[in-house]
Amino acid sequence: MKIAILCSDITHPIYPLLQIWAEKHEVLNKIQLVRLKGELLGGDILFLISCHEIIGKDVRDLYKATLLIHASDLPKGRGWSPYIWQIVEGSNQIPVTLIEAGDQVDSGAIWQQLLLVFEGHETCEEINQALFRSEIELMDFAVSNFDKVIPRLQDQREPTYYRKRTPEDSKLDPYRSIAEQFDLIRVADLKRFPAFFDFRGHRYTLSITKVTSNEQS
Numbered sequence: 001m002k003i004a005i006l007c008s009d010i011t012h013p014i015y016p017l018l019q020i021w022a023e024k025h026e027v028l029n030k031i032q033l034v035r036l037k038g039e040l041l042g043g044d045i046l047f048l049i050s051c052h053e054i055i056g057k058d059v060r061d062l063y064k065a066t067l068l069i070h071a072s073d074l075p076k077g078r079g080w081s082p083y084i085w086q087i088v089e090g091s092n093q094i095p096v097t098l099i100e101a102g103d104q105v106d107s108g109a110i111w112q113q114l115l116l117v118f119e120g121h122e123t124c125e126e127i128n129q130a131l132f133r134s135e136i137e138l139m140d141f142a143v144s145n146f147d148k149v150i151p152r153l154q155d156q157r158e159p160t161y162y163r164k165r166t167p168e169d170s171k172l173d174p175y176r177s178i179a180e181q182f183d184l185i186r187v188a189d190l191k192r193f194p195a196f197f198d199f200r201g202h203r204y205t206l207s208i209t210k211v212t213s214n215e216q217s
Contacts, residue, residue: 001143002043004032004063008052014132018049021136025143045146047139048101055101066101067111067142069135072162074099075154078106079162083116083131084187092118096131098138100151107159109151112141123186123210165193172197172206 003025005018022031032041037053040046042062048055049069060066071083073095083094094116100108114134118127142149170188172181174197185208188195194205 001029001045001146002032002041003029003045003047003143004034004040004043005047005049006034006037006040006051006053006055007049008035009050010035012050013128014050014135017132017136021139029143045142046101047142049135057103060101065142065146067098068101068106068108069096069098069138070106071096071116071131072106073097074106074110075157075159077162078159080164082162083127084165085162087118087127087187088183090183092120094118094131096134096138098142099154105161107154109153111149111151112138112145114138120183121186121210123208124189126210127187167193169193170195174199 005022007015007018009015018033022033025031030043032039032043034040037055037059040059040062044064046055046060046063046066047068048066051068055066070078071094072078072086074097077086083096086094095113096116097113098111099106100111102108114137116130116134118130122130170184170193172184172195178185185195185206188206190207194207196203196205198204
């Protein structure tokens with residue numbers, strides 16, 4: 001098979017896993033891992049993973065299937081950073097959905113879905129690791145089941161949409177408790193979008209590290 005992966009941001013933490021995945025599957029397939037849609041050559045499957053470009057029908061038609069992975073119970077939670085919004089809202093069960101790309105955002109037919117279950121204490125790194133494992137599993141599913149999968153349309157529930165998160169969405173209120181803001185603190189990306197608060201005329205960033213039981217003793 002000819003498989004392409006379009007990932008716009010090589011600094012994204014999933015990128016090293018995509019490189020490993022590509023090397024693994026190159027044994028039986030021709031794999032192309034690129035940053036720009038202009039580099040795409042066509043083939044069987046195009047995966048859009050952390051893709052920031054609009055991929056029109058002209059590009060999608062170069063492939064038999066163009067797929068993306070979205071972490072919500074579609075059609076609920078279309079849009080940007082859905083798993084972060086859901087955790088901040090208090091959810092510990094995050095569906096991860098493999099769908100076909102289309103003209104309308106996150107509206108495509110569903111190929112497969114997994115459910116991530118958290119306990120409410122996981123840090124950003126732990127959440128990402130679990131999410132990325134699910135994404136890799138769904139990519140494996142797409143390759144293994146390419147000729148036999150039967151996509152299903154999204155159900156008729158009214159779609160909801162999340163907006164793109166900004167650095168300001170990681171802002172904390174110094175007059176509220178840690179417990180009240182813990183979910184916001186633990187999903188904040190320490191390198192790209194750290195949690196912060198303004199106090200006494202200055203801005204401070206905040207990071208948390210989970211201490212294991214051995215380290216506590």
